[in-house]
Amino acid sequence: MSxxxxxxxxxxxxxxxxxxxxLATVVExxxxxxxxxxxxxxxxxxxxxxxxxxxxxxxxxxxxxxxQTMANGQPQLLDFGISDERAWEVGLACGxxxxxxxxxxx
Amino acid sequence: xxxxxxxxxxxxxxxxxxxxxxxxxSDGAQLLxxxxxxxxxLADAASRSLQDDAAATVTEAGDAWFIHPxxxxxxxxxxxxxxxxxxLVPMALAAGLAVVVVDxxxxxxxxxxxxxxxxxHDWTDEAMVALAPDTRSAVVTLTHxxxxxxxxxxxxxxxxxFYIGALGSRRTHAKRIARLIELGHGEAAxxxxxxxxxxxxxxxxxxxxxxxxxxxxxxxxxxxxxxxxVSAA
Numbered sequence: 002m003s004x005x006x007x008x009x010x011x012x013x014x015x016x017x018x019x020x021x022x023x024l025a026t027v028v029e030x031x032x033x034x035x036x037x038x039x040x041x042x043x044x045x046x047x048x049x050x051x052x053x054x055x056x057x058x059x060x061x062x063x064x065x066x067x068x069q070t071m072a073n074g075q076p077q078l079l080d081f082g083i084s085d086e087r088a089w090e091v092g093l094a095c096g097x098x099x100x101x102x103x104x105x106x107x
Numbered sequence: 108x109x110x111x112x113x114x115x116x117x118x119x120x121x122x123x124x125x126x127x128x129x130x131x132x133s134d135g136a137q138l139l140x141x142x143x144x145x146x147x148x149l150a151d152a153a154s155r156s157l158q159d160d161a162a163a164t165v166t167e168a169g170d171a172w173f174i175h176p177x178x179x180x181x182x183x184x185x186x187x188x189x190x191x192x193x194x195l196v197p198m199a200l201a202a203g204l205a206v207v208v209v210d211x212x213x214x215x216x217x218x219x220x221x222x223x224x225x226x227x228h229d230w231t232d233e234a235m236v237a238l239a240p241d242t243r244s245a246v247v248t249l250t251h252x253x254x255x256x257x258x259x260x261x262x263x264x265x266x267x268x269f270y271i272g273a274l275g276s277r278r279t280h281a282k283r284i285a286r287l288i289e290l291g292h293g294e295a296a297x298x299x300x301x302x303x304x305x306x307x308x309x310x311x312x313x314x315x316x317x318x319x320x321x322x323x324x325x326x327x328x329x330x331x332x333x334x335x336x337v338s339a340a
Contacts, residue, residue: 009120013113024108028132028173029164038162039175076135102173104135107109 008052012043012106021046022106023067027054027099031082034097043106046071054101055081066103076104112137116177123179123205127153130173132164140174149174180205181328184238186231186259187249188216191274194317195247196224202321209234209259210250232258235266245270245324247304251279257286264296270327272304272320306333 009024016022025042027034035056042060043051044067054063059081066077082098112128116139119126127140129149138145140153149172152165156174163174183199185192188210199206207225210216216226227234235258240246246263248256251274263271264287275283280302287297305319306326326333 009113009116013117026130026173026175028130028162038164038173078132102130102132102135104108104130106113 008041008043011051012045015043015045015049016106020049021071023071023103024106025054025063025067025079025101025103028078028102029100030097031099032097034099044068044071055099059099059101063101063103070103070105074105076102078102108137112139115139115142119177120179125157125179126177127157128175128177129153130175132171132173178243182207182238182240182244183324184209184235184240184244184246184263185249186210186235186247186256187251187274188212188220188226189249189251191249191313191316191320193220194313195249195320196221198314198317198321199324202325204245204324207238209238211255230258231255232262235259235262240266240268242267242269244268245272245327247272247274247320249274249304251275253283253286257283257290260287260300261290261292264292264299270301270324271299272301272323274304275302277303301327 012022012024023044025044027036027038027040030038036054040054041052042054042063044064050060050064053060063079066079070077079101081101116126116128129138129140129145140150145153146167149165149167152163153174156163156176157178160176160178162176165172165174181204183204183206185195185206185208188208192208196206196208207227208216208221209227209231211228211230213228216228218226229237240263246259246268248259250256256273260271260273273280273283284297301323305316306322308319310316310319
């Protein structure tokens with residue numbers, strides 16, 4: 002009953018095939034977030050996705066941030082939630098809030 | 108994440124060794140626990156996180172650290188390479204459990220019936236002692252044969268397994284309880300056995316029974332109300 006490591010293996014496979022890869026990890030949740038802390042999403046430069054950090058509500062925004070991190074190597078800590086001013090774009094339908102850490106796989 | 112950290116996480120997974128990844132959220136610096144350079148307070152938090160199998164964010168010297176436990180998969184020990192086991196094993200794998208099937212009857216426990224699964228043909232008590240169920244193990248007995256089920260249950264009840272389920276009707280289970288009490292087990296031990304096995308979803312077919320068993324294992328693991336049995340017999 003854990004699946005985040007499989008995402009790591011998939012990410013490692015992409016990297017070994019020559020892709021640039023970023024990892025996004027849920028680090029904190031409040032309220033009814035669909036995925037618990039520790040849930041992972043791997044994103045490749047070519048647009049491949051593995052795993053998840055939500056039920057699908059914020060994956061697009063996380064992928065956008067991941068592209069920045071892939072480009073400049075800088076990790077990011079993203080906030081998502083109904084109280085966030087970005088809620089109009091990427092608010093969670095469930096009403097939950099979460100923080101997502103995005104890093105480049107070196 | 109550096110290639111070294113990624114390789115260490117993958118090696119730990121392959122060796123079924125618990126390992127926690129610690130990430131400083133301000134700059135992405137990472138450490139491993141057990142490993143070098145982890146401050147005592149962070150080490151305590153990492154140890155707890157592995158124990159509880161729950162991620163946490165802690166503050167150390169003014170920095171927020173995300174502690175991400177990477178535990179080996181939960182284990183499911185299936186005693187009885189029967190038809191229901193054939194349905195249960197692939198479902199359990201899909202749920203992320205590591206599965207081993209025990210049955211001394213070689214005609215049942217075959218690679219044809221359980222492709223890619225670890226099969227043990229030892230007598231069930233010997234196999235169970237060797238497998239040494241722990242707090243991250245679930246045990247189900249499915250043979251319907253007291254000669255095979257009872258010795259396995261005897262060992263399981265002396266272990267810390269988080270789930271013990273036994274296939275069989277209420278009547279079968281009442282007789283089973285009498286035999287296990289004769290072996291020296293008390294009432295508290297009997298209350299640990301989930302029998303008739305599985306959530307009461309009216310399951311009839313082998314795959315339906317497998318769903319009810321897997322659902323009960325998840326409920327027990329997650330501490331859900333459905334996972335609590337009001338009475339054992």
